[in-house]
Amino acid sequence: QSVLTQPPSASGTPGQRVTISCSGSSSDIGSNTANWYQQLPGTAPKLLIYSNNQRPSGVPDRFSGSKSGTSASLAISGLQSEDEADYYCAAWDDSLNGWVFGGGTKLTVL
Amino acid sequence: EVQLVESGGGLVHPGGSLRLSCAASGFTLSTYWMNWVRQAPGKGLEWVANIKQDGSEKYYVDSVKGRFTISRDNAKNSLYLHLNSLRVEDTAVYYCARGGYSESSLPRYWGRGTLVTVSS
Numbered sequence: 001q002s003v004l005t006q007p008p009s010a011s012g013t014p015g016q017r018v019t020i021s022c023s024g025s026s027s028d029i030g031s032n033t034a035n036w037y038q039q040l041p042g043t044a045p046k047l048l049i050y051s052n053n054q055r056p057s058g059v060p061d062r063f064s065g066s067k068s069g070t071s072a073s074l075a076i077s078g079l080q081s082e083d084e085a086d087y088y089c090a091a092w093d094d095s096l097n098g099w100v101f102g103g104g105t106k107l108t109v110l
Numbered sequence: 111e112v113q114l115v116e117s118g119g120g121l122v123h124p125g126g127s128l129r130l131s132c133a134a135s136g137f138t139l140s141t142y143w144m145n146w147v148r149q150a151p152g153k154g155l156e157w158v159a160n161i162k163q164d165g166s167e168k169y170y171v172d173s174v175k176g177r178f179t180i181s182r183d184n185a186k187n188s189l190y191l192h193l194n195s196l197r198v199e200d201t202a203v204y205y206c207a208r209g210g211y212s213e214s215s216l217p218r219y220w221g222r223g224t225l226v227t228v229s230s
Contacts, residue, residue: 002154035216037155044205044220045155056218088155092214097169099145099157099217 003028004089006102013110017077020105022089024070028100032092034072036065039086039104048087049074076107084109112136112219114206119224126196130224132189132206140164140184143209145217146191148202158204159191160213169213174200196228 005023012018022034033052037045047056049065052072064075072091076083089102118130130146146158159170159180168180179192189206203225207217 032214044222046220047216047218050216050218090155090216092216096171097213098160098171099147101155101157104154 002103003093003096003100004091004102006087006089006105008103009106009108011108011110012076012079014079014081016079017075018079018107019076020074020087020089020107022072022074022102024072024089024091024100026070027095028070028091028093029067029072029089030070031094034065034067035090036063036072036074037088037090039088041085045088079109081109083107112208114208114219114221116204116206116221116224119204119226121227121229122196123230124196124198124228126228128193128196128226130191130193130204130206130226132191132221134187134189134206134208137208139182139187139189142211143213143215144180144182144189145207145209146180146189147205147207147217147220148200149205149223150199150202153202156202157217160209161189162213163211167213193226196226198228200226201228202226 036049038048039045052067053065145160177195203223205223206221208219209215
């Protein structure tokens with residue numbers, strides 16, 4: 001069972017906006033930044049959002065992140081077929097002294 | 111270009127041992143904290159361990175404490191994970207990931223992973 005809680009699945013049609021939630025606690029998201037990874041089928045995770053809302057170079061601005069209290073969200077606007085992937089939230093946990101991840105959300109583009 | 115290439119995975123019996131390696135290039139290994147993260151088949155990501163730049167501090171997830179040991183050889187640009195007393199539930203793809211300057215620095219760059227299968 002993952003420390004951070006994500007919905008197992010999400011879906012949308014091309015062009016739509018979808019959001020994925022991530023719920024944590026005071027020792028992880030509540031006191032540290034939230035981050036997001038994208039994992040395309042058969043590949044390694046790729047950093048998508050860091051420090052709550054920052055995009056690494058090369059990540060389209062269709063992807064955005066936010067954090068409030070002990071929860072975080074990833075939003076994808078202008079959904080495209082190539083966005084079909086698993087998405088994971090992650091945060092440093094002060095009590096475990098390690099990284100914790102959400103269980104992942106499988107995004108399907110209908 | 112940052113590159114991380116894992117090796118050493120394979121099939122091992124329960125109770126067995128394995129050593130995973132991660133060859134780093136495109137950056138100075140001694141500058142960064144390094145991590146191992148694993149992913150069981152069809153499951154999510156699980157952080158396993160990390161190690162300070164000079165190897166003086168190491169942290170582990172509870173489920174591997176006392177069984178796994180993370181180490182590094184900066185002169186050889188290599189990170190290692192020694193897996194002992196392996197269990198079926200340790201079956202996973204193991205990823206090497208580069209952190210930053212502190213233990214809580216985000217794993218930003220990842221290798222492609224190496225598969226460890228524990229089965230009788």
